Amino acid sequence: MSKKAQVLFKTLSQTVLVTACALGFTMATHAAPVGATTATTTKSGPVFLGEGGDYPFSEAVRVGNTLYLSGQIGMREGRLVKGGIKSETKQTLDNINATLLTYGYQKSDIVKCMAMLVDMDDFDDFNDVYRTEMTRPYPTRSAFGVSELAAGASVEIECMAVK
Structure with a gap:
């Protein structure tokens, strides 16, 4: 593999890794906690x-x-x-x-x-x-x-x- 190809491969690998991490982080912040169930809450006035x-x-x-x-x-x-x-x-x-x-x-x-x-x-x-x-x-x-x-x-x- 040429030096130019190695640099391109390394840059592309880093970009894919950063994108995957960002996507994973975004999904994790919007996901329900493990074992969580969907609950309906209502506010009840006095x-x-x-x-x-x-x-x-x-x-x-x-x-x-x-x-x-x-x-x-x-x-x-x-x-x-x-x-x-x-x-x-x-x-x-x-x-x-x-x-x-x-x-x-x-x-x-x-x-x-x-x-x-x-x-x-x-x-x-x-x-x-x-x-x-x-x-x-x-x-x-x-x-x-x-x-x-x-x-x-x-x-x-x-x-x-x-x-």
Whole structure:
């Protein structure tokens, strides 16, 4: 092979190699990841559910398959139950359960709770009732001491549930 032919062959080989690499890179950037399946996603706006009665809030909001509940206190028939933290906690969790059921969820769908206690000395009594009413695996939870709650309640709990 002549020197001129060798230079031409080398140039042509490099051009083919660069073109093949560029084509491969372009295809790779537009290809689905290995093992990926085609998924259809839809954006679901919030659906506001129930009303707070005389108060400016919704009982719950559903976004996709997640239900966000407003805080609940131990009210029954328009009054705060008597009997202290244990009675209030039980009623609060019953109210949460009733709200969940109203919108097609159940306690086992709860993934997160936030508890607010007026007296952190009630924490152990609160946990005794919570442990009895909720089942394993327990949802994640935060607990805060607060200075006051609506209607003179000792405890308020809000939750998120996912189906």
